[in-house]
Amino acid sequence: MTAERLVVIGGDAAGMSAASQARRLKGPGELEIVAFERGHFSSFSACGIPYWVGGQVAERDELIARTPAEHRARDIDLRMRTEVTEIDLAGGRVRSRELESGRQEWTGYDKLVIATGARPVRPPLPGIDAPGVFGVQTLDDGQALLDALSAAPGRRAVVVGAGYIGVEMAEALLNRGFEVTVVNRGAQPMATLDPDMGALVGAAMDGLGITTVNGTEVTAVLTGADGRARAVLAGDREFPADVVVLGLGVAPGTELARAAGLPLGSSGGLLTDLSMRVRGREEIWAGGDCVEVLDLVSGRERYVPLGTHANKHGQVIGANVGGGYGTFPGVVGTAVSKVCDLEIARTGLREKDAARVGLQFVPVTVESTGRAGYYPGARPMTVKMLAERRTGRLLGVQIVGREGAAKRVDVAAVALTAGMTVEAMTALDLGYAPPFSPVWDPVLIAARKAVAAVRATG
Amino acid sequence: MTAERLVVIGGDAAGMSAASQARRLKGPGELEIVAFERGHFSSFSACGIPYWVGGQVAERDELIARTPAEHRARDIDLRMRTEVTEIDLAGGRVRSRELESGRQEWTGYDKLVIATGARPVRPPLPGIDAPGVFGVQTLDDGQALLDALSAAPGRRAVVVGAGYIGVEMAEALLNRGFEVTVVNRGAQPMATLDPDMGALVGAAMDGLGITTVNGTEVTAVLTGADGRARAVLAGDREFPADVVVLGLGVAPGTELARAAGLPLGSSGGLLTDLSMRVRGREEIWAGGDCVEVLDLVSGRERYVPLGTHANKHGQVIGANVGGGYGTFPGVVGTAVSKVCDLEIARTGLREKDAARVGLQFVPVTVESTGRAGYYPGARPMTVKMLAERRTGRLLGVQIVGREGAAKRVDVAAVALTAGMTVEAMTALDLGYAPPFSPVWDPVLIAARKAVAAVRATG
Numbered sequence: 001m002t003a004e005r006l007v008v009i010g011g012d013a014a015g016m017s018a019a020s021q022a023r024r025l026k027g028p029g030e031l032e033i034v035a036f037e038r039g040h041f042s043s044f045s046a047c048g049i050p051y052w053v054g055g056q057v058a059e060r061d062e063l064i065a066r067t068p069a070e071h072r073a074r075d076i077d078l079r080m081r082t083e084v085t086e087i088d089l090a091g092g093r094v095r096s097r098e099l100e101s102g103r104q105e106w107t108g109y110d111k112l113v114i115a116t117g118a119r120p121v122r123p124p125l126p127g128i129d130a131p132g133v134f135g136v137q138t139l140d141d142g143q144a145l146l147d148a149l150s151a152a153p154g155r156r157a158v159v160v161g162a163g164y165i166g167v168e169m170a171e172a173l174l175n176r177g178f179e180v181t182v183v184n185r186g187a188q189p190m191a192t193l194d195p196d197m198g199a200l201v202g203a204a205m206d207g208l209g210i211t212t213v214n215g216t217e218v219t220a221v222l223t224g225a226d227g228r229a230r231a232v233l234a235g236d237r238e239f240p241a242d243v244v245v246l247g248l249g250v251a252p253g254t255e256l257a258r259a260a261g262l263p264l265g266s267s268g269g270l271l272t273d274l275s276m277r278v279r280g281r282e283e284i285w286a287g288g289d290c291v292e293v294l295d296l297v298s299g300r301e302r303y304v305p306l307g308t309h310a311n312k313h314g315q316v317i318g319a320n321v322g323g324g325y326g327t328f329p330g331v332v333g334t335a336v337s338k339v340c341d342l343e344i345a346r347t348g349l350r351e352k353d354a355a356r357v358g359l360q361f362v363p364v365t366v367e368s369t370g371r372a373g374y375y376p377g378a379r380p381m382t383v384k385m386l387a388e389r390r391t392g393r394l395l396g397v398q399i400v401g402r403e404g405a406a407k408r409v410d411v412a413a414v415a416l417t418a419g420m421t422v423e424a425m426t427a428l429d430l431g432y433a434p435p436f437s438p439v440w441d442p443v444l445i446a447a448r449k450a451v452a453a454v455r456a457t458g
Numbered sequence: 459m460t461a462e463r464l465v466v467i468g469g470d471a472a473g474m475s476a477a478s479q480a481r482r483l484k485g486p487g488e489l490e491i492v493a494f495e496r497g498h499f500s501s502f503s504a505c506g507i508p509y510w511v512g513g514q515v516a517e518r519d520e521l522i523a524r525t526p527a528e529h530r531a532r533d534i535d536l537r538m539r540t541e542v543t544e545i546d547l548a549g550g551r552v553r554s555r556e557l558e559s560g561r562q563e564w565t566g567y568d569k570l571v572i573a574t575g576a577r578p579v580r581p582p583l584p585g586i587d588a589p590g591v592f593g594v595q596t597l598d599d600g601q602a603l604l605d606a607l608s609a610a611p612g613r614r615a616v617v618v619g620a621g622y623i624g625v626e627m628a629e630a631l632l633n634r635g636f637e638v639t640v641v642n643r644g645a646q647p648m649a650t651l652d653p654d655m656g657a658l659v660g661a662a663m664d665g666l667g668i669t670t671v672n673g674t675e676v677t678a679v680l681t682g683a684d685g686r687a688r689a690v691l692a693g694d695r696e697f698p699a700d701v702v703v704l705g706l707g708v709a710p711g712t713e714l715a716r717a718a719g720l721p722l723g724s725s726g727g728l729l730t731d732l733s734m735r736v737r738g739r740e741e742i743w744a745g746g747d748c749v750e751v752l753d754l755v756s757g758r759e760r761y762v763p764l765g766t767h768a769n770k771h772g773q774v775i776g777a778n779v780g781g782g783y784g785t786f787p788g789v790v791g792t793a794v795s796k797v798c799d800l801e802i803a804r805t806g807l808r809e810k811d812a813a814r815v816g817l818q819f820v821p822v823t824v825e826s827t828g829r830a831g832y833y834p835g836a837r838p839m840t841v842k843m844l845a846e847r848r849t850g851r852l853l854g855v856q857i858v859g860r861e862g863a864a865k866r867v868d869v870a871a872v873a874l875t876a877g878m879t880v881e882a883m884t885a886l887d888l889g890y891a892p893p894f895s896p897v898w899d900p901v902l903i904a905a906r907k908a909v910a911a912v913r914a915t916g
Contacts (some may be wrong), residue, residue, distance in 0.1 A: 021561075335889065432794065439471070
C-alpha cells in the first residue's frame with residue numbers, strides 16, 4: 001500500500017495542529033504530510049505579539065509553540081518560505097513557489113487542509129505603505145515595530161482602530177513610554193461590545209492616559225520629506241506620529257480558495273460542515289482564521305478569527321483526516337481582552353446582533369465587584385446581560401471591569417452553549433469565598449435582574 | 459383584613475433574606491414580620507471572619523451586610539439576643555426567651571421560617587472548653603480570638619482541622635505572625651478534595667511555612683496551672699499552643715426542629731421540597747445552614763453549609779412566603795477557598811462520592827497554567843476531572859493552583875448543571891487571551907484527556 005499524501009497550506013495553529021493530530025493517528029507509512037508556510041515561523045502565537053511589543057514577553061521565540069525543526073522531527077515535511085499560489089481541484093494538486101529561489105512546483109494531494117489564516121485589513125489610503133506604519137500580524141511585523149520603537153525620533157504613537165488589537169497595542173505602546181492616541185471610526189472603542197459598554201472602555205482608557213479620538217475616520221498617513229510617516233490625517237485633524245500602528249482587524253485570507261471556486265460565506269471565509277470539511281468537497285478541510293463558523297446563539301455563520309478556535313479546528317481536522325472522528329459544533333462568540341488593568345469580555349449576541357436575527361431581547365446592566373465588598377482589592381465590575389423576551393433564554397453577556405472580570409464571562413459562555421434561561425442561571429452553584437466573589441456573584445446578580453426585566457416586559 | 463404574621467427564627471443570611479424579600483412583595487398591612495436572633499449581630503458574613511482575624515479586613519462592622527436597625531427600618535420586627543426555645547407546631551407558635559432579661563413569651567405565626575444555621579463541631583474532649591480555645595463561627599468568636607492573639611504569651615498557634623475553616627485560619631494566624639501547626643485527622647488536608655488533590659494542598663502549606671500534621675486525631679487540650687490551654691495532645695505528641703483554634707466544620711443547628719418532630723435527613727439537616735418548604739408542612743419553610751439540599755449530580759440529599767446557598771434559599775423562601783414563586787433546584791457542590799496564594803476549588807463528586815452512589819468513573823489529572831505559558835506571572839495549576847464511564851458525563855472537577863485556579867471551577871459547575879459530557883466540554887468557547895488563559899484553557903485540556911480516557915476504558 002502506498003501512503004496517502006496530506007497537503008497542508010499554512011504552517012500556523014490550525015494547519016500544524018491538524019498535521020500533528022493526523023500524524024498521531026497515522027504513521028509516515030500510511031500518511032505522508034507536506035505543509036507549506038510562506039512566512040519565517042511556524043505555530044506562533046499572534047495573540048502574544050502585543051505583549052512582546054509591550055515588553056512583558058522578553059523574547060520573540062517564547063511566542064513560538066513549535067519550530068519547523070520540531071515539526072520535521074515528527075515526520076511532517078514542513079516547507080518554510082514557500083507560498084502556495086494555486087489550488088488545482090481537478091488535478092488534486094497545489095502549485096507552490098519558494099520565496100527565496102523563486103522555484104515553482106506542483107504537489108499532488110489525496111487530502112488537502114486549507115489553513116491560510118487571515119490578512120490584516122489595510123485600507124488603500126495615501127501613505128499607508130510608508131515607512132513608520134506597522135501591522136502586528138506576524139512575528140516579522142512585531143520585530144519591525146520593536147526596531148522602530150527604539151529608533152523613533154519622538155515618543156508619539158497613533159493607533160488606528162480601537163478593537164482588540166488596537167486597545168492591546170495602545171497598552172503596549174504606553175508600556176514603552178509612548179504618548180498614545182487611538183483614532184477610531186466608531187462612537188466608542190470596542191465595536192465588539194454594545195455602545196454603552198464600549199463607552200466604559202473609552203472612559204477607562206482616558207483614565208489610563210490613552211487619548212481616544214472617536215467617530216473619526218483616518219483618511220491618509222502624511223509623510224515627511226524623508227518619506228516616513230509623520231502624522232495621521234483623520235477628519236480635518238492631523239495627529240502627529242513618530243510611529244503609526246494599524247489595528248483595523250483582519251479578514252479571511254481566502255484568495256487561493258476563492259480562485260479555486262471553493263464556497264465562501266458573506267464575510268469571505270470558507271464554509272465547512274461540522275467536521276470542518278469544505279462544503280461540497282470530500283477531500284478538503286479548512287480551519288482557523290480563513291473559515292466562517294456557526295454562531296450557536298444566532299444560528300448564523302460568522303467570522304471569528306481567534307487562536308483558540310484555530311487550535312480546536314486543527315484538532316478536529318487532524319482527527320478526521322487521520323481516520324478518527326471529531327466535530328467543531330460552533331462558537332458562542334466569547335472574547336476577552338485587557339488594556340492595562342481593565343478587563344474586557346463578551347460572549348453571545350450584542351443588541352444589534354439579536355435584532356438582526358429577529359430576536360427580541362431585554363437588556364439589563366448591574367454594577368458589582370470581583371470580590372466581597374469588604375475584601376481588600378475589591379474592584380468594580382459592570383455586567384450587561386441580554387435575555388430573550390418571553391422565553392428568558394440567555395442571549396449574551398458583556399463584562400467590563402478590573403481583576404476577575406474577563407474570565408467570569410466563561411460562566412455565560414457555558415450557559416449559552418447549554419441554552420439556559422436567565423431564571424435557571426440564578427440558581428447556578430458558582431464558587432463563593434470572599435477573596436473571589438461577593439456572596440452573589442456578579443453574573444448571578446445580572447441574571448436576577450434579567451429575570452425581573454423579562455417578567456416586567458411580558 | 460388582618461395581616462398575617464410571618465415568624466423567622468434566625469437573623470442571618472437565610473432568615474433575613476427571606477424576611478427582606480417577603481417584605482418587598484408584601485407591605486406591613488398585609489404581612490407582619492417578626493424575626494428572632496439570639497446573637498448580637500444580624501446578617502453578617504461568617505465567611506469573612508478568617509480575613510478579619512488575619513487583618514485583611516480592618517473592622518468587624520465591614521462584615522455586617524445589614525444591621526438590626528436597617529432591618530427594622532424596613533418594617534421587620536427583629537428581636538436581637540432573643541432565643542427561640544420551642545416550636546409548638548400544633549399551636550402555631552414559638553416560645554422565645556430574651557437572653558439578657560430571661561423574659562419568655564409565646565408568639566403565634568401563620569407562616570414560619572426556620573433559619574437556625576449551623577453549630578460548630580466541638581468534640582467532648584478534655585480541656586476543649588478551656589480559655590485559649592477558640593471557634594470562629596460568630597463575630598463574638600472572632601473578636602475573642604483577636605483579643606487573645608494580642609494578649610497571647612507566645613506566638614505558637616495550633617489549628618485543629620484542615621478543612622476550609624482550618625486552612626483559612628492557618629493563613630490568618632500566619633498573617634498575624636504566629637507559627638502555625640495544623641493537626642488533622644485525615645491523611646492530607648482538605649477532605650473535601652480527593653486525597654491526591656488534598657496532598658497538593660498539604661505540600662503547598664508546607665511551602666508556605668505552615669506545619670501540617672496529618673493522620674493524627676486530637677485527644678485532649680492540655681491546660682496549665684492557670685487553667686488556660688497550653689498544648690494540644692494528638693496521638694502521643696504534644697503540640698505547644700499559645701492559642702488553639704477549632705476548625706472542625708459545622709453541623710446543622712436543628713435542635714429546635716428535631717424537638718418539634720420536623721423531618722431531618724441523614725446529616726441532621728431539615729428536609730425541604732424545591733420551594734424550600736419543610737416536607738409535610740404547608741406553613742413552614744427552612745433554609746441556610748440548617749437544611750440539606752439536593753445534590754444534582756448524585757441525586758442525593760447533602761449538607762452543604764455555605765453563605766451563597768443561604769442567600770439563595772432566603773430569596774426563594776421570601777418569594778414564596780410573599781405570594782410569588784421560586785425554587786432552589788439544588789447544588790452541584792461547588793466550593794472555593796485559598797490559603798495565602800494557593801487557590802483551592804472543587805465542584806461535583808469526588809471519587810468516593812461517585813462510588814458511593816454506584817457511578818463508575820474515569821479520573822484524569824492535568825497540569826497547566828492560568829495564563830499563556832509565555833505571559834509573565836503564569837503559575838501552575840492542577841486540574842482533576844472525573845467523567846462517568848461509557849457515557850462520558852462530567853461528574854466532578856477539582857483545581858489546585860495559583861492565580862486564576864479557583865473561579866475556573868465555575869465552568870465545570872455550569873457544565874454539571876447542564877449535564878454535559880466531557881466530549882461536549884472540549885468544544886466550549888471559553889475566553890482566550892494570553893493574560894487570562896493558555897490557548898487551550900486548563901479545563902479544556904482536562905476535558906480532552908478525559909475524552910481519551912473514557913474511550914480507552916470502554
